[in-house]
Amino acid sequence: MHPILTPPTPTPSAKPDLLDGLKNLVTAVAGVILAFLILAQAEWFGLPWQVAQVIGLGLLAIIPATLMVALPLKTLKLGAGRDALMPFAIVHAVAIIVSVPALLGPGLPTVLMTFMPAIGALLLVALNAALALTVWWPAFLVARATGRRHPALLLAAAIFAALTIPPGLASRLMAEREAAPLRAEDVAGRLEGEAPRRLEIAVASVAERGSPQPFRDARCDTLCEGLLRSGQVDRLRITWQAPDAPPRSVTYAAAAPDTCRAGRPCVATVEEADWAPSPRLSVTETTLPGPRAGDRRGSRLVTRFEVTLPDAGGDRLLARSTMVRAAVVTVPVLVDYNWTDHQTAVVGVSRIHRLMNPIGMRDILLDTLGYAMPQDERPS
Structure with missing residues (x-):
């Protein structure tokens, strides 16, 4: 009688550790500070102002996208196990902690943006990251329950669209309605x-x-x-x-x-x-x-x-x-x-x-x- 052979369980090509989240976070912080240094002091880097503007704004666009999209996708690709979720949880927790100054009233964010724009930009990145990363948790729960990534991605996209698109559309309709009596x-x-x-x-x-x-x-x-x-x-x-x-x-x-x-x-x-x-x-x-x-x-x-x-x-x-x-x-x-x-x-x-x-x-x-x-x- 031949023994029953079970297919081997595929192992992820790279296993994350607790330092992955911190490395992503440090890279993002350093990138934001570097972007503002390039924008504010282009002559330090020997760059023309137009080139410095393209590089600086490019960094400010890429880094938040990395935090909000690339890190969750990497985590989901490695599976929804505890080891894979830990770096993601670290980045999310730090983003929430850094966002606390925005809850203390308009005074501190105003001071940061006026006198320390690089730190003020970090506050914005943290706020957006904290909100965007929250959308991924239901997706991870679906991935853990079903063992499939595609339903999780569709759920994350649906939640993101439901939270971020209707307010803008409603605001435009309201503005048109308020302008009608004036015209x-x-x-x-x-x-x-x-x-x-x-x-x-x-x-x-x-x-x-x-x-x-x-x-x-x-x-x-x-x-x-x-x-x-x-x-x-x-x-x-x-x-x-x-x-x-x-x-x-x-x-x-x-x-x-x-x-x-x-x-x-x-x-x-x-x-x-x-x-x-x-x-x-x-x-x-x-x-x-x-x-x-x-x-x-x-x-x-x-x-x-x-x-x-x-x-x-x-x-x-x-x-x-x-x-x-x-x-x-x-x-x-x-x-x-x-x-x-x-x-x-x-x-x-x-x-x-x-x-x-x-x-x-x-x-x-x-x-x-x-x-x-x-x-x-x-x-x-």
Whole structure:
């Protein structure tokens, strides 16, 4: 009678030990610090700034991905036994411990990011790693119970998608719904006939970092100069209404070609005491508070473009278009520093700016007033 032969149990090609988790952790910490050193002191490494930026940002993208994806996959490949899970558990525990400062209020994360950005970045890596690695534990339990890796991977992917995708989608839908009443009075109009030879552009802008600043301080920018030099406009008047300051108006005309110099605007100011009635493009910006009290990240920047025409009974509205900028949750959701103002960084879910009805001054000049938008043709 022949003995029953049982197939040998496959052994993993590499058996992890307790130092594996610490080695991965030390490598990640060293990589983050090195990335910030390269970004902040490129000259130490003899690198051009552009090259240093690519290398530093590349390291900051690869290292968290290694912690959150490569280490769990390696552990799952070795099996869901105690020896394989131990390095993973070490990294997860350390990530949770390092994340504790973010729970102590906005003060410490703000100080870290302002004065010690490398340490502040480590806090972000730890927070994201602690949350992402939590998703893998149910997958490991499924792998241990079934002895199969593919169901575990599918479970981890499903949990990750369920936790990180819906908040971003819901935030976008909410932003669109909140922007709808602000655009309810928009008017779509177009000037019939030739584009006007005289035009006034009035800008009232809020003092907010990152907000659009067309024709800043009533100066004639590239768009203004292009309209004048193309011959479509004889006179262009710019009125600038800065916050807490009286309005300032300047009238421009195209300069003589022989006076144009490389790198300098090819326009001339014109003294006109009485500005004749003309079409007017007004750009106003307003910052509205968020729908939830105290949520400064939820504020919205409303930019409104209005075109009015002179009429016997006063200015007549031809067109109005409203653009709304709101901070929405990213897809997928991550943990990031949210700058509520110029000095304060609060740890929270990552957000990006989203524009509802994205439109610019060029669009209004082209679609509403009928100008052919010129290219920048300054002499070189």
